[in-house]
Amino acid sequence: MVTLNHYLALSVILFAIGSTGVFLRRNMITVLLSIEIMLNAANLTLVAFGRHFGSVDGQIIVFFVVTVAAAEAAVGLAIVIALFRLRESLDPDVFTSLRW
Amino acid sequence: MLLLASAAMVYAERKVAALIQQRHGPNRVGPLGLLQPFADVIKLMFKEELRPGGADTVLFLLAPVISAAAAFAAFAVVPFGAETTFFGLLEAPLKLQVADVNVAVLVVFAITSMSVYGIVLAGWSSNSKYSLLGGLRSASQMISYELPYGLALASVLVLANSLSLTRIVDAQAGYWFGFIPKWFVFLQPVGFLIFMTAGVAETNRAPFDFPEAEQELVAGYHTEYSSMAFAMFFLAEYINMVTVSAVATNLFLGGWHGPFLPASLGWVWFLLKTSALLFFYIWMRWTLPRYRYDQLMQFGWKILLPLAVLNLLVTAAGVLFLGL
Amino acid sequence: MAFDLPLFYLFAAVATATSVLVIAQRSPIYSVMLLIGSFVALAGLYVLLDAPFVAVIQIIIYAGAILVLFLFVVMLLSAPTEVRGKRPRLAAGPRRMGAALGAVFGVELIWAIWRVASLREPVGAAGVPPAEAIEPVRAIGQVLFTDYAFAFEVTSVLILVAMVGAVVLAKRHV
Numbered sequence: 001m002v003t004l005n006h007y008l009a010l011s012v013i014l015f016a017i018g019s020t021g022v023f024l025r026r027n028m029i030t031v032l033l034s035i036e037i038m039l040n041a042a043n044l045t046l047v048a049f050g051r052h053f054g055s056v057d058g059q060i061i062v063f064f065v066v067t068v069a070a071a072e073a074a075v076g077l078a079i080v081i082a083l084f085r086l087r088e089s090l091d092p093d094v095f096t097s098l099r100w
Numbered sequence: 101m102l103l104l105a106s107a108a109m110v111y112a113e114r115k116v117a118a119l120i121q122q123r124h125g126p127n128r129v130g131p132l133g134l135l136q137p138f139a140d141v142i143k144l145m146f147k148e149e150l151r152p153g154g155a156d157t158v159l160f161l162l163a164p165v166i167s168a169a170a171a172f173a174a175f176a177v178v179p180f181g182a183e184t185t186f187f188g189l190l191e192a193p194l195k196l197q198v199a200d201v202n203v204a205v206l207v208v209f210a211i212t213s214m215s216v217y218g219i220v221l222a223g224w225s226s227n228s229k230y231s232l233l234g235g236l237r238s239a240s241q242m243i244s245y246e247l248p249y250g251l252a253l254a255s256v257l258v259l260a261n262s263l264s265l266t267r268i269v270d271a272q273a274g275y276w277f278g279f280i281p282k283w284f285v286f287l288q289p290v291g292f293l294i295f296m297t298a299g300v301a302e303t304n305r306a307p308f309d310f311p312e313a314e315q316e317l318v319a320g321y322h323t324e325y326s327s328m329a330f331a332m333f334f335l336a337e338y339i340n341m342v343t344v345s346a347v348a349t350n351l352f353l354g355g356w357h358g359p360f361l362p363a364s365l366g367w368v369w370f371l372l373k374t375s376a377l378l379f380f381y382i383w384m385r386w387t388l389p390r391y392r393y394d395q396l397m398q399f400g401w402k403i404l405l406p407l408a409v410l411n412l413l414v415t416a417a418g419v420l421f422l423g424l
Numbered sequence: 425m426a427f428d429l430p431l432f433y434l435f436a437a438v439a440t441a442t443s444v445l446v447i448a449q450r451s452p453i454y455s456v457m458l459l460i461g462s463f464v465a466l467a468g469l470y471v472l473l474d475a476p477f478v479a480v481i482q483i484i485i486y487a488g489a490i491l492v493l494f495l496f497v498v499m500l501l502s503a504p505t506e507v508r509g510k511r512p513r514l515a516a517g518p519r520r521m522g523a524a525l526g527a528v529f530g531v532e533l534i535w536a537i538w539r540v541a542s543l544r545e546p547v548g549a550a551g552v553p554p555a556e557a558i559e560p561v562r563a564i565g566q567v568l569f570t571d572y573a574f575a576f577e578v579t580s581v582l583i584l585v586a587m588v589g590a591v592v593l594a595k596r597h598v
Contacts, residue, residue: 002428002429002432002472005537005538006432006436007469007473008537008538009534009537009538010436010439010440010469012530012533012534012537013440013530013534014439014440014443015530015533016526016527016529016530016533017440017443017444017447017526017530018443018447019526019529020447020522020523020525020526020529021446021447023522023526024447024518024519024522024523024526025447027452029452029455029494029497029498029501030446030447030449030452030455032494033446033447033452033455033456033459033494034446034447036459036486036490037443037446037447037459037462040462040463040466040486043466043478043482044466044469044470047470047473047475047478048473050475051473051474051475056560056563056564056567057567058475059475059477059478059560059564060564060567060568060572062475062478062481063478063481063564063568064572064575064579066481066482066485066486067485067579067582067583068579068582069486069490070485070486070489070490070583070586071582071583071585071586072586073490073493073494074493074586074587074589074590075586075589075590075593077493077494077497077590077594078589078590078591078592078593078594079593080497080501081497081500081501081593081594082593082594084501085596090501158454159453159457162457203476203477203480203560203561206477206480206481206484207480209480209484210480210483210484210488211483213483213484213487213488213489214483214487214488216488216492217457217460217492217495220492220495220496220499221457224453224499232499236496236499239492239496243489243492263561
């Protein structure tokens with residue numbers, strides 16, 4: 001019998017994996033990918049709770065989260081491209097000064 | 101069944117192309133050249149499996165698999181006939197569909213959007229500039245034309261009130277005035293044209309086949325492929341064509357409804373209509389010149405997309421005010 | 425359904441394994457492909473949760489559009505600098521410490537949520553899927569365009585802003 005706990009535990013595991021990726025990776029694109037993993041974990045929680053309470057609101061919020069994630073990924077990648085053109089590197093540690 | 105369909109397509113394409121170009125086409129292998137596709141497959145299987153040196157092995161082999169898998173999977177939710185008992189041989193009626201999902205239309209859309217990956221990976225992992233260029237161009241083209249494709253689909257959904265392909269087809273049963281069938285193509289001629297145009301662009305067929313342009317890019321994203329991997333791309337392209345035609349038949353041309361035949365033989369009509377659309381595909385390839393890449397993208401974004409949005413708005417307004 | 429539990433474990437295992445591999449891979453292209461696998465597994469989980477619409481949206485938008493964008497950017501940015509030798513990475517010490525802290529974080533969150541969620545009944549206690557599972561899109565549409573209509577319209581403005589922003593940021597200044 002699959003309970004709510006199962007889904008929540010899975011989403012927590014995915015969230016932890018995503019956040020570990022954000023902290024540990026030295027490649028900006030992989031960092032953005034880890035953020036997507038975290039957003040997906042949140043989506044799973046929303047849908048699981050929506051199903052649990054029998055309401056369709058969970059799915060609707062997920063709809064909006066996916067849209068916002070798409071917008072954020074687009075802008076984030078545009079920033080990565082702009083930064084890459086400047087310093088030819090994808091390592092976040094290279095961009096340490098606020099002005100150049 | 102899909103494999104046979106693709107074999108038939110290979111044969112049909114060469115014969116029709118030949119007839120359009122005023123020559124005979126395949127007529128040596130078997131009667132009327134009907135065994136030609138089998139000869140082609142056997143030839144392809146015996147060719148040497150080449151792989152360029154700098155190519156990334158995993159991705160190189162994964163790309164055709166993704167293409168072929170997506171192509172086959174998309175057909176799983178397309179119904180090709182009413183519930184039938186095959187002339188009374190079966191006890192219970194059998195649904196002529198692999199999976200009757202009630203969001204079937206979106207599933208088809210989702211799986212065809214996955215086939216972009218096969219092409220992009222093929223272009224990238226071949227480690228050759230022709231392939232990479234062809235792959236990226238083809239991927240941009242496919243993504244751009246998904247939008248009018250989806251919007252034309254949405255217009256049909258407004259009319260049919262359901263996402264399940266079976267129910268959309270059932271909404272097209274019956275006749276107006278006794279002889280005009282209630283197909284959506286008569287309510288939505290522009291939508292049908294948009295859908296077919298976007299479908300042709302999605303499957304990378306002429307006149308939108310710039311990424312595979314034989315004269316310009318060698319063979320685009322599948323330049324470095326040979327033997328079975330090439331066969332899989334080839335197969336995937338034909339199956340995609342069949343899927344687009346089948347979905348268009350279900351959405352616009354009334355699926356398996358037609359005069360003179362009982363409902364249980366509806367799949368005959370389905371085959372006829374799909375074959376007509378496929379013939380149209382082949383005809384276009386050998387008749388129209390190819391669009392240049394920037395013209396192609398301009399057409400997709402500046403002409404087709406606004407037209408599709410307008411179509412959706414007009415359809416929605418029509419349904420609201422005329423109560424269709 | 426008879427095979428609810430094994431299917432859940434299958435999808436959960438695939439999602440977790442691919443996610444771990446995403447953050448552990450060297451090459452960003454492999455990471456993107458593995459993330460696609462993770463998203464497909466999550467779509468399967470959404471179907472198990474009686475949310476087929478969300479599952480299909482996940483595949484169309486996340487796996488079919490956002491990740492294609494990622495793939496394009498990766499190809500654009502790593503083609504000239506084909507890094508075969510030295511790659512910027514953390515030293516071994518901080519990496520192991522970071523992985524350990526990540527695991528601790530995970531365990532802590534699971535414990536916290538388990539305690540709270542145990543107070544409620546399990547999913548599908550009635551054994552009957554909710555009414556909207558029969559016509560999921562209709563149910564979603566009805567709520568989306570009435571209660572959430574404002575958010576819907578604002579989202580369209582958001583997407584427009586993001587598009588303009590992305591084009592402006594990534595333009596080559598000639």
